[in-house]
Amino acid sequence: MTETTAEGGHGAVPTGPDVPSGAHPxxxxxxxxxxxxxxxxxxxxxxxxxxxxxxxxxxxxxxAVHAARDLFTRRNEGVSIWVVRASDIxxxxxxxxxxxxxxAGDKVYRHPTFYxxxxxxxxx
Amino acid sequence: xxxxxxxxxxxxxxxxxxxxxxAADRRIEPRDWMPEKYRAGLVRQIAQHAHSEIxxxxxxxxxxxxxxxxxxKAVLLAKVQDEAGHGMYLYSAAETLGADRADxxxxxxxxxxxxxxxxxxxxxxxxxxxxxxxxxxxxxxxNQVPLCRSSYGPYARAMIRVCKxxxxxxxxxxxxxxxxxxxTPEQRAMVQDAxxxxxxxxxxxxxxxxxxxPNSAQSMAWGVKRHSNDELRQRFVDMSVPQxxxxxxxxxxxxxxxxxxxxxxxxxxxxxxxxxxxxxxxxPCNEERITRRRAARDDNAxxxxxxxxxxAKHAAR
Numbered sequence: 394m395t396e397t398t399a400e401g402g403h404g405a406v407p408t409g410p411d412v413p414s415g416a417h418p419x420x421x422x423x424x425x426x427x428x429x430x431x432x433x434x435x436x437x438x439x440x441x442x443x444x445x446x447x448x449x450x451x452x453x454x455x456x457a458v459h460a461a462r463d464l465f466t467r468r469n470e471g472v473s474i475w476v477v478r479a480s481d482i483x484x485x486x487x488x489x490x491x492x493x494x495x496x497a498g499d500k501v502y503r504h505p506t507f508y509x510x511x512x513x514x515x516x517x
Numbered sequence: 518x519x520x521x522x523x524x525x526x527x528x529x530x531x532x533x534x535x536x537x538x539x540a541a542d543r544r545i546e547p548r549d550w551m552p553e554k555y556r557a558g559l560v561r562q563i564a565q566h567a568h569s570e571i572x573x574x575x576x577x578x579x580x581x582x583x584x585x586x587x588x589x590k591a592v593l594l595a596k597v598q599d600e601a602g603h604g605m606y607l608y609s610a611a612e613t614l615g616a617d618r619a620d621x622x623x624x625x626x627x628x629x630x631x632x633x634x635x636x637x638x639x640x641x642x643x644x645x646x647x648x649x650x651x652x653x654x655x656x657x658x659x660n661q662v663p664l665c666r667s668s669y670g671p672y673a674r675a676m677i678r679v680c681k682x683x684x685x686x687x688x689x690x691x692x693x694x695x696x697x698x699x700x701t702p703e704q705r706a707m708v709q710d711a712x713x714x715x716x717x718x719x720x721x722x723x724x725x726x727x728x729x730x731p732n733s734a735q736s737m738a739w740g741v742k743r744h745s746n747d748e749l750r751q752r753f754v755d756m757s758v759p760q761x762x763x764x765x766x767x768x769x770x771x772x773x774x775x776x777x778x779x780x781x782x783x784x785x786x787x788x789x790x791x792x793x794x795x796x797x798x799x800x801p802c803n804e805e806r807i808t809r810r811r812a813a814r815d816d817n818a819x820x821x822x823x824x825x826x827x828x829a830k831h832a833a834r
Contacts, residue, residue: 427825430612447675448609450618452828464605467598468682484548 637800650690
């Protein structure tokens with residue numbers, strides 16, 4: 394008997410070991426895999442940075458912007474959208490112990506709390 | 518210049534890092550190492566959640582052309598569009614784990630992946646649209662709010678967006694029902710009838726009882742799931758009873774009663790035979806839902822192809 398759990402938000406679904414996970418794509422979807430993946434960034438309002446909100450597939454840059462508007466700003470969540478092809482992003486290694494960030498680890502003197510100032514000195 | 522290179526960690530060290538991240542209640546992010554079972558379990562769960570949102574457009578979509586006023590039609594359209602959006606957020610999260618979106622849709626229409634049992638019930642009257650918003654989306658909110666703290670970052674972030682929008686879904690449904698309850702005796706009877714049909718399937722949305730849910734322990738240990746099926750179901754019942762009283766409908770359970778000692782509501786036995794029938798493909802609408810989803814994929818393929826051709830032509834200029 395297939396096991397069922399209710400982990401998926403909208404209610405119970407079968408999750409037993411005989412249910413395929415889909416983690417390994419089968420070739421049949423290949424024809425519709427032509428659209429590149431875009432990462433989307435939205436500026437919530439003037440004065441704020443663009444923030445990553447998710448990704449979508451689109452045939453080109455312009456249609457990616459339109460799709461991002463429909464997907465991420467249905468309720469005035471933004472005043473500006475950036476989209477960029479995921480393949481064009483260069484990233485550091487994700488590991489939190491990445492030696493890439495080690496140089497910042499031992500430089501406590503870059504933080505204001507490193508310096509002791511007497512209590513009676515104002516506005517410091 | 519290049520960053521200093523580190524010695525490649527062993528599988529045990531990676532596992533230890535993963536376990537420490539989970540233990541500290543921090544989030545796992547897409548490019549982190551993760552156990553294969555964690556990845557596969559998440560893909561399956563997120564995909565089935567996404568499928569549920571996409572299939573979930575159909576029951577209410579059936580009333581888009583029959584909504585009784587322009588206001589109701591605009592509301593229903595916005596709601597159905599949200600469900601599509603929720604599906605997109607979730608497919609996007611599944612893709613961060615290495616799944617392929619088109620492939621997941623293929624698996625859905627080929628019956629290799631499932632969606633929530635609740636969407637295999639028909640919407641017989643317009644009151645069903647209100648009850649779906651109130652009870653079905655209400656149950657979904659109970660399930661989804663804890664998922665905002667799911668250990669997998671992209672899933673948790675998608676759920677935060679979804680939960681913000683679900684609140685509108687539930688309130689528009691309840692308001693619709695309140696309006697009908699202020700109407701004619703026939704309209705009140707329609708609401709009661711819809712409640713009678715959707716109450717028990719809504720309780721089934723939380724899945725089998727805890728003692729019949731062996732996957733839950735691992736899922737909770739990994740912080741993917743935060744509360745047990747029975748705990749969430751109980752919360753939903755406790756929330757719904759006063760809402761039903763305010764609405765003026767009777768929940769179809771003679772055993773429903775307040776337990777004075779716990780302050781929670783006791784309720785009757787759920788018909789798990791029906792649940793298993795529906796989930797294994799024998800519900801009233803299983804065939805119709807999948808047939809329509811397959812038709813949408815195949816009949817609209819030309820749009821995808823045309824857009825691809827247009828993009829290629831403009832790129833060549």
